[in-house]
Amino acid sequence: MGVVTVSKIPVIExxxxxxxxxxxxxxxxxxxxxxxxxxxxxxxxxxxFTWDGSAKDKVRMLTPEEIMAELLSLAGNNFDCVxxxxxxxxxxxxxxxxFIMGLHERGIQAAIETQGSRWQEWFNDVDxxxxxxxxxxxxxxxxxxxLDGIMGKLHDKGKAAHSLKVVVFNEGDYEYAKAVHKxxxxxxxxxxxxxxxxxxxxxxxxxxxxxxxxxxxxxxxDPEMNRARVLPQLHALIWHNKRGK
Amino acid sequence: MGVVTVSKIPVIExxxxxxxxxxxxxxxxxxxxxxxxxxxxxxxxxxxFTWDGSAKDKVRMLTPEEIMAELLSLAGNNFDCVxxxxxxxxxxxxxxxxFIMGLHERGIQAAIETQGSRWQEWFNDVDxxxxxxxxxxxxxxxxxxxLDGIMGKLHDKGKAAHSLKVVVFNEGDYEYAKAVHKxxxxxxxxxxxxxxxxxxxxxxxxxxxxxxxxxxxxxxxDPEMNRARVLPQLHALIWHNKRGK
Numbered sequence: 001m002g003v004v005t006v007s008k009i010p011v012i013e014x015x016x017x018x019x020x021x022x023x024x025x026x027x028x029x030x031x032x033x034x035x036x037x038x039x040x041x042x043x044x045x046x047x048x049f050t051w052d053g054s055a056k057d058k059v060r061m062l063t064p065e066e067i068m069a070e071l072l073s074l075a076g077n078n079f080d081c082v083x084x085x086x087x088x089x090x091x092x093x094x095x096x097x098x099f100i101m102g103l104h105e106r107g108i109q110a111a112i113e114t115q116g117s118r119w120q121e122w123f124n125d126v127d128x129x130x131x132x133x134x135x136x137x138x139x140x141x142x143x144x145x146x147l148d149g150i151m152g153k154l155h156d157k158g159k160a161a162h163s164l165k166v167v168v169f170n171e172g173d174y175e176y177a178k179a180v181h182k183x184x185x186x187x188x189x190x191x192x193x194x195x196x197x198x199x200x201x202x203x204x205x206x207x208x209x210x211x212x213x214x215x216x217x218x219x220x221x222d223p224e225m226n227r228a229r230v231l232p233q234l235h236a237l238i239w240h241n242k243r244g245k
Numbered sequence: 246m247g248v249v250t251v252s253k254i255p256v257i258e259x260x261x262x263x264x265x266x267x268x269x270x271x272x273x274x275x276x277x278x279x280x281x282x283x284x285x286x287x288x289x290x291x292x293x294f295t296w297d298g299s300a301k302d303k304v305r306m307l308t309p310e311e312i313m314a315e316l317l318s319l320a321g322n323n324f325d326c327v328x329x330x331x332x333x334x335x336x337x338x339x340x341x342x343x344f345i346m347g348l349h350e351r352g353i354q355a356a357i358e359t360q361g362s363r364w365q366e367w368f369n370d371v372d373x374x375x376x377x378x379x380x381x382x383x384x385x386x387x388x389x390x391x392l393d394g395i396m397g398k399l400h401d402k403g404k405a406a407h408s409l410k411v412v413v414f415n416e417g418d419y420e421y422a423k424a425v426h427k428x429x430x431x432x433x434x435x436x437x438x439x440x441x442x443x444x445x446x447x448x449x450x451x452x453x454x455x456x457x458x459x460x461x462x463x464x465x466x467d468p469e470m471n472r473a474r475v476l477p478q479l480h481a482l483i484w485h486n487k488r489g490k
Contacts, residue, residue, distance in 0.1 A: 019461045019475055026271070027435070027474035029464055080471040190272070209450055213483045216264045219274055226325040229272035230264055234477065238458045 008061040009095050010036040012050055012087070014070055015244045017079045021235030023130050023190055024163045025111055030081040031071050038087040039117055042138035044169065046198040046241075050087035064099035068106075081109040090114040090123075097122035113165070115140075116147045123154065129162040130190075133180060135173035137194070144183075151184050163187060169194035174218055181228060189228045191215060198241055205237045253306040254340050255281040257295055257332070259315055260489045262324045266480030268375050268435050269408045270356055275326040276316050283332040284362055287383035289414065291443040291486075295332035309344035313351075326354040335359040335368075342367035358410070360385075361392045368399065374407040375435075378425060380418035382439070389428075396429050408432060414439035419463055426473060434473045436460060443486055450482045 016031035036059045038051035049055040062070075071082065082103055089096060089112055100110045100122055111128035123129055131154075133147055134140040154162045164187050166177040173194070181189045193211035197204070212232045219225045261276035281304045283296040294300040307315075316327065327348055334341060334357055345355045345367055356373035368374055376399075378392055379385040399407045409432050411422040418439070426434045438456035442449070457477045464470045 017465050019465065025474075027476040029471055029473070076468070078466070078468045078471065203451075205450060205454055206448075209482055212479070216483065220262050220264065221323070223321070223323045226274055226323065228274075229270075231272040232479065234457070237454055237477075237482075238461065 007095050009092055010059050011062050012036040012059050017075050022233045023165050025128050028081055030083045031079050033084050035086045035089045037091050040140050064102050068102050083111040085113050090118040090120050100125050116150050119150050130165050132165040135176040137169040137173050165190040167192050167194045191228050191230045204240050252340050254337055255304050256307050257281040257304050262320050267478045268410050270373050273326055275328045276324050278329050280331045280334045282336050285385050309347050313347050328356040330358050335363040335365050345370050361395050364395050375410050377410040380421040382414040382418050410435040412437050412439045436473050436475045449485050
């Protein structure tokens with residue numbers, strides 16, 4: 001990985017333009033920048049190559065300016081949004097803040113997803129911030145004290161554009177999502193059915209739609225979830241388990 | 246249909262709770278109230294029974310209080326949102342305003358979709374207002390002067406929660422959607438692939454996802470559509486052409 005300095009970001013892939021398939025800005029055209037490294041090891045992670053070492057030789061340490069140049073060379077003026085995903089992009093410090101400022105100078109939105117295990121000051125500058133705590137099926141344990149701290153800081157800033165997202169594989173996960181909703185009732189909550197096999201080849205849309213219907217039906221009969229929003233992963237419905245889409 | 250008075254609303258169906266499948270509040274749990282009557286005759290209308298006379302005997306003239314009572318008896322406290330669709334609900338006058346006030350008194354949101362052929366004062370009270378002008382494939386002709394008037398009034402009120410939605414069946418419709426986006430660049434625009442056969446039985450999800458991919462690909466290569474959002478009809482992906490879902 002070369003020498004890590006504070007001014008560089010470990011990038012494992014960049015692609016796009018494509019359509020954001022999930023969460024608060026579902027349906028928006030976006031570029032993707034995926035950072036390397038994660039403090040979690042979710043059992044069903046669909047991007048395990050960002051932390052399991054299998055693609056370590058693909059990681060490049062890039063400055064914010066280099067990332068911007070590469071996005072522009074990939075897509076020209078054909079995007080107004082960049083989604084930064086991981087891995088956990090919240091492991092990156094001030095270099096990410098510099099990158100986000102660079103996006104804003106060009107009138108480009110920054111959307112970021114992170115699990116809420118770590119705060120960064122640049123969260124305040126993100127246009128669309130998704131906090132996605134991981135349910136029991138992931139095998140991870142939520143540190144509620146840290147999550148409370150992050151949600152509290154976002155609330156104090158009066159930031160309208162942050163939301164929560166919980167991936168739901170089973171009833172235990174659904175109960176976890178309800179606990180999240182009760183804990184932060186004013187924050188928009190998105191529920192997303194999990195993809196139970198991220199390596200299956202071919203068209204997986206029928207399986208995924210079956211899980212979406214299951215999750216719809218959980219919420220439909222549950223008066224405590226009247227304000228939650230249930231959304232699929234559109235990219236997985238259309239492009240299945242292919243990477244770089 | 247009995248005697249039509251200003252204080253009653255012609256209702257053809259009520260159902261729910263279900264999940265809103267499209268547009269600005271995609272994924273939200275909602276009840277549906279469908280009003281009878283339309284000033285349009287779209288060739289591909291998926292609710293032609295609201296205007297073609299085939300279900301005229303199902304229409305009931307109901308007061309706002311009667312509609313509210315029926316929603317509560319259908320769903321109890323198991324909803325926070327009511328979607329009013331048609332037909333064209335903008336044909337209804339002050340009775341609709343009364344109904345919306347009744348929703349708000351109970352902390353319930355009102356979401357409405359209309360084609361933008363007619364203004365009503367109660368538009369100002371709608372929480373989620375979707376203006377959905379119809380593209381050429383519908384066979385209808387947009388009256389731009391009227392649409393400009395409606396969009397201007399919504400803009401003047403500084404209402405954040407209104408958006409535009411255009412259903413797209415083909416390239417001509419896509420060009421129409423671009424014209425709408427250029428005309429009202431500050432209003433969020435949702436694009437939705439059309440359902441080319443609203444009577445086909447069985448699982449139509451593969452066909453619909455194919456059209457979603459086509460529309461994704463139009464937008465992905467088009468720098469003039471960087472801010473448009475492309476969304477499917479989730480209910481049609483899951484429940485296909487069944488009514489009352």
